[in-house]
Amino acid sequence: MEHSASPSNGTIAAQLAELATLLKLEEGSAQSFRVRAYEKAVDGLRAMTRPAAELNLAHLLEVEGIGRSTALKIREYVDTGRMERLEALRRKYPPALVELTRIPGMGPKTVLLVRDELGVESVEQLREALAAQRLRTLPGMGSKREEKIARAVERLGFGEGTRRTPIIEALPIARQLVATLGALPEVRHIDYCGSLRRFSDTIGDIDILVASTDPGPIMDKFVGLPVVAEVLGHGETKSAIVTTSGLQVDLRVVAPAQYGAALLYFTGSKAHNIELRQRALAEGRTLNEYELLDSVTGHVVASRTEKAIYRAFGLGFVAPEMREGIGEIGLAATGDLPRLAEVGDLRGDLHVHSTWSGDGRSPLEAMIAAVADRGLEYVAITEHGEDLAINGLSRAKVMAERFVLKDLRVEYPDLTILHGAELNIGVDGSLDYDHDFLMGFDFCVASVHSHFDLAVVEQTLRLLRAISHPAVNVVGHLTGRRIGRRPGIELDVPEILEAMAATGTGLEINSHLDRLDAPAEVLRRGRDYPDLAYVISTDAHHTTELGNSRWGVQASRRGWVDKRRVANTWPRQRFLKWAAAKRSS
DNA sequence: GCCGTTTTCGGCCCGACTGTTTTCAGTCG
Numbered sequence: 239m240e241h242s243a244s245p246s247n248g249t250i251a252a253q254l255a256e257l258a259t260l261l262k263l264e265e266g267s268a269q270s271f272r273v274r275a276y277e278k279a280v281d282g283l284r285a286m287t288r289p290a291a292e293l294n295l296a297h298l299l300e301v302e303g304i305g306r307s308t309a310l311k312i313r314e315y316v317d318t319g320r321m322e323r324l325e326a327l328r329r330k331y332p333p334a335l336v337e338l339t340r341i342p343g344m345g346p347k348t349v350l351l352v353r354d355e356l357g358v359e360s361v362e363q364l365r366e367a368l369a370a371q372r373l374r375t376l377p378g379m380g381s382k383r384e385e386k387i388a389r390a391v392e393r394l395g396f397g398e399g400t401r402r403t404p405i406i407e408a409l410p411i412a413r414q415l416v417a418t419l420g421a422l423p424e425v426r427h428i429d430y431c432g433s434l435r436r437f438s439d440t441i442g443d444i445d446i447l448v449a450s451t452d453p454g455p456i457m458d459k460f461v462g463l464p465v466v467a468e469v470l471g472h473g474e475t476k477s478a479i480v481t482t483s484g485l486q487v488d489l490r491v492v493a494p495a496q497y498g499a500a501l502l503y504f505t506g507s508k509a510h511n512i513e514l515r516q517r518a519l520a521e522g523r524t525l526n527e528y529e530l531l532d533s534v535t536g537h538v539v540a541s542r543t544e545k546a547i548y549r550a551f552g553l554g555f556v557a558p559e560m561r562e563g564i565g566e567i568g569l570a571a572t573g574d575l576p577r578l579a580e581v582g583d584l585r586g587d588l589h590v591h592s593t594w595s596g597d598g599r600s601p602l603e604a605m606i607a608a609v610a611d612r613g614l615e616y617v618a619i620t621e622h623g624e625d626l627a628i629n630g631l632s633r634a635k636v637m638a639e640r641f642v643l644k645d646l647r648v649e650y651p652d653l654t655i656l657h658g659a660e661l662n663i664g665v666d667g668s669l670d671y672d673h674d675f676l677m678g679f680d681f682c683v684a685s686v687h688s689h690f691d692l693a694v695v696e697q698t699l700r701l702l703r704a705i706s707h708p709a710v711n712v713v714g715h716l717t718g719r720r721i722g723r724r725p726g727i728e729l730d731v732p733e734i735l736e737a738m739a740a741t742g743t744g745l746e747i748n749s750h751l752d753r754l755d756a757p758a759e760v761l762r763r764g765r766d767y768p769d770l771a772y773v774i775s776t777d778a779h780h781t782t783e784l785g786n787s788r789w790g791v792q793a794s795r796r797g798w799v800d801k802r803r804v805a806n807t808w809p810r811q812r813f814l815k816w817a818a819a820k821r822s823s
Numbered sequence: 824g825c826c827g828t829t830t831t832c833g834g835c836c837c838g839a840c841t842g843t844t845t846t847c848a849g850t851c852g
Binding site for chain 1: 824825826834835836837838839840841842843844847848849850851852
């Protein structure tokens with residue numbers, strides 16, 4: 239048994255999360271108490287500051303949500319690198335079958351039904367069964383459900399062998415690999431590149447680039463990692479593996495002097511690189527993955543850093559998130575690149591839940607304390623509105639929370655605490671509560687949580703009506719998409735953005751890796767509306783999710799958003815003035 | 824599976840929506 243570094247809490251949490259996913263099939267329910275218990279344990283583990291691998295059984299039992307059974311499984315994993323229960327479930331429910339549960343409308347019951355009755359065990363086989371209209375013959379199924387599932391399979395591009403991995407799955411694996419390999423003494427620099435570095439919604443495979451003069455030990459370590467399921471190649475400077483979760487990872491090692499050129503090359507995008515190379519040719523130079531060369535003298539013009547290469551072109555540094563070959567090089571040439579936000583620019587978080595919401599997982603007091611810890615100047619507590627079944631707050635609950643917040647304001651005098659709500663945009667654009675009650679909030683986010691299938695015209699009208707309400711400061715996760723799992727609603731985007739700009743309604747950039755909503759394409763369209771303000775929010779339901787703002791910032795960069803237009807980078811007074819303006823309109 | 828205690832079992836956010844039923848199952852949030 240390999241005794242490499244102890245698994246991080248994130249790695250252990252990932253095992254338990256997979257266990258929970260597989261148990262949904264085993265139990266035939268996504269809400270079984272056993273499943274929920276594991277999901278709580280995952281939360282508890284992620285919220286821990288101490289490494290779980292260093293704790294003995296008794297100390298593990300003290301962690302919220304971890305009992306005897308989970309504690310034993312954690313110890314088993316730390317000591318042996320395996321979890322027998324997980325291995326057994328993996329054998330029983332292969333990845334192809336599990337993937338079926340990701341299709342909207344396919345819960346565990348339906349997945350098991352099509353497997354047992356039709357022998358369907360993969361998306362490919364499901365497509366065949368759908369084409370033959372065999373699903374509608376099953377008990378409890380019919381033509382409507384069959385068509386709905388067929389639509390979902392088509393729209394999300396499932397099972398075409400070309401399916402890309404959602405960023406929420408790829409990013410943690412890449413970060414873990416970079417951390418593990420980065421600790422090796424032979425590694426001078428290391429970064430993940432490709433579409434992941436560009437912060438694309440979905441990723442084909444993970445590319446990792448290393449600068450080193452001694453690649454051998456790095457390669458050996460890489461192909462021997464516990465996460466490796468299969469080694470596709472193992473060479474001097476280039477290796478490739480497939481992870482246990484089925485993701486391909488390519489590792490490339492270059493000399494430190496060539497790192498910048500290689501980083502540029504492997505980050506892409508292809509279109510961006512082609513444009514750069516054309517520019518080089520026009521200037522009597524050539525650019526390849528090793529260096530920028532003077533074609534006449536053969537001398538290296540630049541190679542060590544990306545910045546040096548852009549500078550040699552007379553270009554400003556183009557952030558990786560912007561490199562899609564859609565005009566960014568032109569902006570870099572004329573000095574018109576947007577000033578992009580960084581995490582340190584954020585002064586407030588304007589979309590935060592607590593356990594007052596049914597789906598919140600950290601108490602209000604803990605959320606406020608964590609927000610204050612992050613050094614923020616203002617926060618909007620935005621529990622769900624009453625129209626959202628289960629999760630929403632009645633009027634009485636709203637007033638009760640407002641009362642609690644009064645005390646918290648005394649406790650945190652340096653933090654401006656706004657009492658807000660995340661309202662539900664109804665099918666006709668109506669909102670929760672009533673006009674007077676809504677105007678009693680300090681700050682409201684309004685979001686779509688239902689009726690994702692309306693036609694463009696209806697969706698647009700619905701949004702326009704919500705935007706026109708003076709209590710609505712921000713539209714939350716505009717399209718409602720869940721990356722790789724649910725397509726967003728269809729909208730007349732220019733019309734929506736124009737209305738938002740005209741009314742002083744902010745456009746949320748939702749930081750959750752599952753959402754990253756509004757999508758980058760919409761954010762870029764926002765450049766056409768100079769009065770449109772953006773808001774980078776976490777939509778945190780747990781204290782650990784407040785750190786997701788870093789992903790929201792990256793999403794804003796991918797959307798070419800200038801930080802001067804991000805309302806929660808503004809000083810407190812300016813921000814409050816902006817928020818109040820909409821409400822007095 | 825976890826928790827708390829009424830200390831070893833019973834409770835654990837459960838309603839809306841859809842599509843399928845003829846009184847309800849499954850999914851989603």
